Amino acid sequence: MSRYVNGPARLLHTPAAAHRGSVEMDHVMLMPASLLPFKNEWQAVADGLPDGGVLLVVPVHSSALQRTLAHLVPQLRAQGRHTTIVLEDRFPGHLPV
Numbered sequence: 001m002s003r004y005v006n007g008p009a010r011l012l013h014t015p016a017a018a019h020r021g022s023v024e025m026d027h028v029m030l031m032p033a034s035l036l037p038f039k040n041e042w043q044a045v046a047d048g049l050p051d052g053g054v055l056l057v058v059p060v061h062s063s064a065l066q067r068t069l070a071h072l073v074p075q076l077r078a079q080g081r082h083t084t085i086v087l088e089d090r091f092p093g094h095l096p097v
Helices: 016-020 033-047 064-078
Strands: 027-030 053-058 083-087
Touching: 027 033, 033 053, 033 083, 053 064, 064 083
Parallel strands: 027 053, 053 083
Antiparallel strands: none
8 A cells, every 4th residue: 555644745655566567557648637527538549549658638828738748758759658649629628728
């Protein structure tokens, strides 16, 4: 079981499988929380990715998040991860800024 301490979140115990490197994820999805109610739509996109693929849903307008993701994508691809970038306005939950 994992435990957290007061203050900044710190994981004190991680599952043994994670240390052995035997934990595999089907997909990694990073997106705004406002799209959580529309899981069927973005899950359909993620299901089309190869195992271990990454789906990044980015804001339409320039933001700090876009700049952060611009640095993250090359790192993910260097690790051999298939990375798909989709604009947030593709999904019905998108709220214009």
